[in-house]
Amino acid sequence: MNSRADTGQPQTVTGDTPIVEIRNVIKDFGGVRATDNLSLAITPGELHCMIGPNGAGKSTFFKLLMGTIRPSSGTIHFNGEDITRLAPFARARRGLGIKFQNMQVYQELTVFQNFFVPMRRHHKPAEMPELVDRILRRIHLTGLEDETVKNLSHGQQQWLSIGMSIALEPKVLLLDEPAAGMGPEETASTAEIIKALNAEGMTIIVIEHDMEFIRSLNSRTSVLHLGALFAQGSYEDIERNEDVHKIYLGKA
Numbered sequence: 001m002n003s004r005a006d007t008g009q010p011q012t013v014t015g016d017t018p019i020v021e022i023r024n025v026i027k028d029f030g031g032v033r034a035t036d037n038l039s040l041a042i043t044p045g046e047l048h049c050m051i052g053p054n055g056a057g058k059s060t061f062f063k064l065l066m067g068t069i070r071p072s073s074g075t076i077h078f079n080g081e082d083i084t085r086l087a088p089f090a091r092a093r094r095g096l097g098i099k100f101q102n103m104q105v106y107q108e109l110t111v112f113q114n115f116f117v118p119m120r121r122h123h124k125p126a127e128m129p130e131l132v133d134r135i136l137r138r139i140h141l142t143g144l145e146d147e148t149v150k151n152l153s154h155g156q157q158q159w160l161s162i163g164m165s166i167a168l169e170p171k172v173l174l175l176d177e178p179a180a181g182m183g184p185e186e187t188a189s190t191a192e193i194i195k196a197l198n199a200e201g202m203t204i205i206v207i208e209h210d211m212e213f214i215r216s217l218n219s220r221t222s223v224l225h226l227g228a229l230f231a232q233g234s235y236e237d238i239e240r241n242e243d244v245h246k247i248y249l250g251k252a
Ligand SMILES: Nc1ncnc2c1ncn2[C@@H]1O[C@H](COP(=O)(O)OP(=O)(O)OP(=O)(O)O)[C@@H](O)[C@H]1O
Pocket: 029, 032, 033, 034, 052, 053, 054, 055, 056, 057, 058, 059, 060, 061, 101
């Protein structure tokens, strides 16, 4: 246990306090060590990219942050508070939002109806059209509120799932492979959507495999490998790092 966790007191939040911090987190699934003493800190307002080969532990990192799985050991802090043992809903209430890998939206419902379900507990019905409209503008779906989701393109459905994740205005947004399966134009629009949300002040962590996309986000990047932090730096640093190239080729 570290000193902050030991006190059990709310921590003073300063400009230097990471908004998200995991320390020495190990997560074992039976014989598989998905994260191996992983430590990582995210600065408030940051756009942070995360890459790494298949099975590196990237999605596990997000699930640990959201609380859908618990660490075998180590701690998770949000805004200086130890949330290691908090339930997922309590973390969401503090301002963590996620778009999971393969997140589902309701195909047979309209765009508006998809928002109505999660938002109705937090907003009056009369407020909903304006709130949904504001979200749709931010995810490039303006005017599509009455469209049935199954009629949207793959990219538009992905943006809708980003919209679902920002419906409750999270402080930190976690996006797991938001550009998966998209062509170049949709991928470029996805990068624009993410950069604009970040410019509003939202802290965003993006997991992706598409290096063109990571390049266009051009922000601090962490490389995970075998459940641990393998490298960290600007996009350019990572691009130039030969060891990073090697792990993708399976030679490290
Ligand atoms: N629920 C689970 N039960 C057992 N093993 C799991 C579970 N979830 C993840 N793993 C294992 O943990 C490791 C990390 O998985 P994770 O999904 O975090 O990888 P990833 O970096 O997101 O990979 P990808 O790029 O393929 O999405 C893998 O070896 C995976 O098989």
